[in-house]
Amino acid sequence: MPELAKPEFVSVDHLKSVTDSIISYLPTLAYSLAVLFVGFWLAKRLDKGLAKYFNKRNYDVSLEGFIRSLVSVGLKIIIVLTFAGMIGLPTTSLLAVFGAAGLAVGLALQGSLANFAGGVLILIFKPFKVGDVISTQGETGEVQEIQIFNTILLTPENKTVILANGSVSNGTIVNVTRHGNLRASLRIAIDFSEDLDHVRSIIMGVLQNEPLVLKTPEPSVIVVEYAESAIVLSVRPYANVADFGPMQTAVYEKIRKEFIAHEVKSPEIKRTYVQP
Numbered sequence: 477m478p479e480l481a482k483p484e485f486v487s488v489d490h491l492k493s494v495t496d497s498i499i500s501y502l503p504t505l506a507y508s509l510a511v512l513f514v515g516f517w518l519a520k521r522l523d524k525g526l527a528k529y530f531n532k533r534n535y536d537v538s539l540e541g542f543i544r545s546l547v548s549v550g551l552k553i554i555i556v557l558t559f560a561g562m563i564g565l566p567t568t569s570l571l572a573v574f575g576a577a578g579l580a581v582g583l584a585l586q587g588s589l590a591n592f593a594g595g596v597l598i599l600i601f602k603p604f605k606v607g608d609v610i611s612t613q614g615e616t617g618e619v620q621e622i623q624i625f626n627t628i629l630l631t632p633e634n635k636t637v638i639l640a641n642g643s644v645s646n647g648t649i650v651n652v653t654r655h656g657n658l659r660a661s662l663r664i665a666i667d668f669s670e671d672l673d674h675v676r677s678i679i680m681g682v683l684q685n686e687p688l689v690l691k692t693p694e695p696s697v698i699v700v701e702y703a704e705s706a707i708v709l710s711v712r713p714y715a716n717v718a719d720f721g722p723m724q725t726a727v728y729e730k731i732r733k734e735f736i737a738h739e740v741k742s743p744e745i746k747r748t749y750v751q752p
Contacts, residue, residue, distance in 0.1 A: 508562040518551075519551040519555065526544050594641030598645055615629055625640070627639045658720045660715065669741065697712070
């Protein structure tokens with residue numbers, strides 16, 4: 477009959493050594509847990525502070541939620557890694573795993589991340605807002621929506637244009653309506669035989685009596701060119717954004733009628749649109 481193995485008993489000295497190790501480790505564990513809980517509490521307080529800040533600044537809801545989540549998750553990861561290091565876990569391996577995962581995600585979403593970063597910059601620095609008319613990336617239109625990844629414009633031809641925020645934020649942006657008014661430039665040619673002061677007074681009379689023309693800034697009439705057969709004038713009235721188109725039409729038609737009434741010789745009248 478085979479002999480049964482004798483049970484092994486843990487020695488008293490070994491138990492005492494383990495107990496002493498646990499007791500000596502308890503202060504470190506308690507301190508580490510305290511750091512963990514305090515860190516999470518501070519992260520929560522910071523999140524509430526960010527929420528109040530965004531509410532006062534009226535930032536986009538999508539941007540607010542993303543930034544708050546990003547800050548909260550980032551802080552919690554730092555706190556957990558700090559806790560792991562304090563209790564003796566190998567944080568180097570954890571950092572390597574997080575770094576590799578972040579690199580893989582970044583490479584996979586390179587274009588989307590560029591557009592996202594552009595959207596964040598637009599929403600924070602606000603070079604334009606919904607309702608503004610802008611020119612960018614070869615397109616001009618009214619801003620209908622500013623999304624995290626795209627900006628949506630409505631052109632004068634009633635076309636919807638979707639632009640990537642990465643390209644918009646890195647390119648030239650002309651905000652046509654930022655100042656609330658626009659200046660037009662009507663190029664009008666008159667015959668060399670005409671009296672400039674008389675013609676200028678006729679045009680200024682039209683501008684001063686036109687209700688759609690702003691009195692401030694004041695309109696002006698200047699000579700911009702001496703062509704082969706005419707003197708070219710630039711008529712520069714200002715108007716509110718909503719009145720810009722109707723104002724140009726009204727001024728153009730009334731100047732034409734006044735020229736006919738005063739027998740002013742005008743080979744041609746050209747209308748052009750300029751940015752302020």
